[in-house]
Amino acid sequence: MPRPMRRDAARNREKLLTEAADVFIEQGLGASLEEIARRAGVSIGTLYNHFPTRDALIDALLPPRLAAVDDFAAVASAERDPWTAFSGFVENLLIQLTADRGLLEAFTGDPPTAELLAQACERGATHLSAVADRARKAGALRADASDEDVTHLLSALSLLGESAGSAAWQRSLRFVLDGLRATGVSVSP
Numbered sequence: 001m002p003r004p005m006r007r008d009a010a011r012n013r014e015k016l017l018t019e020a021a022d023v024f025i026e027q028g029l030g031a032s033l034e035e036i037a038r039r040a041g042v043s044i045g046t047l048y049n050h051f052p053t054r055d056a057l058i059d060a061l062l063p064p065r066l067a068a069v070d071d072f073a074a075v076a077s078a079e080r081d082p083w084t085a086f087s088g089f090v091e092n093l094l095i096q097l098t099a100d101r102g103l104l105e106a107f108t109g110d111p112p113t114a115e116l117l118a119q120a121c122e123r124g125a126t127h128l129s130a131v132a133d134r135a136r137k138a139g140a141l142r143a144d145a146s147d148e149d150v151t152h153l154l155s156a157l158s159l160l161g162e163s164a165g166s167a168a169w170q171r172s173l174r175f176v177l178d179g180l181r182a183t184g185v186s187v188s189p
Contacts, residue, residue: 013050015040020061024102029058031102055114062106066120068096069107073127083140087177089131093124094154098161098169108155125151142182150180 019039023031033054037047051057072092079085097104106121125147132150135141153176161169 009050012040012042012046016042016047016050016057017061020057024058024061025100028101028105029054030105033057055117058102058106058114059116062102062114063116063120065096065100065103066106066117066124069093069120069124069127072096073131076127076131081140082135082138083181086131086135086141089128090150090154090177091173093128094157094161094169094173097154097158098166101162104155104158104162108151108158136182139182142180145180153180 076085076089
């Protein structure tokens with residue numbers, strides 16, 4: 001039976017997770033672990049005692065934040081109109097990704113190596129695929145718009161939001177959705 005964690009060790013672990021969240025949001029998943037330890041006020045050795053690898057730290061932190069995508073998928077599946085479901089899912093996902101560079105990198109970059117994060121990203125990609133397939137089958141989403149195309153557009157809009165602010169990606173999203181819509185009907189603002 002494992003021993004319970006000492007209070008000071010539990011406090012250090014929580015400080016590390018809090019600071020890692022901030023650093024990954026700001027700088028992405030490749031951020032310096034030394035920076036995380038410094039901000040938490042602990043040594044790099046303490047960080048490695050709690051999280052022996054970068055992936056262990058990422059797995060402790062990011063999968064619960066990606067769980068929001070499960071909620072977006074539930075909202076989309078409850079929506080009767082496939083286009084509204086698709087566009088709402090995309091917008092909700094963009095809100096999440098533009099607020100967190102680490103999540104953006106995890107979701108739109110190369111498949112992450114952290115096991116739990118990879119599973120959460122795969123679940124998110126499955127949700128995106130299901131929402132997009134439903135819209136394609138209904139004739140609302142262009143048949144030639146692949147899931148990969150949509151992911152690339154999400155990445156580009158997220159980076160636009162990072163550099164130019166949320167108003168820029170929100171305005172550009174309307175144009176992107178107009179281009180993805182099979183019927184050619186304008187998407188309302």
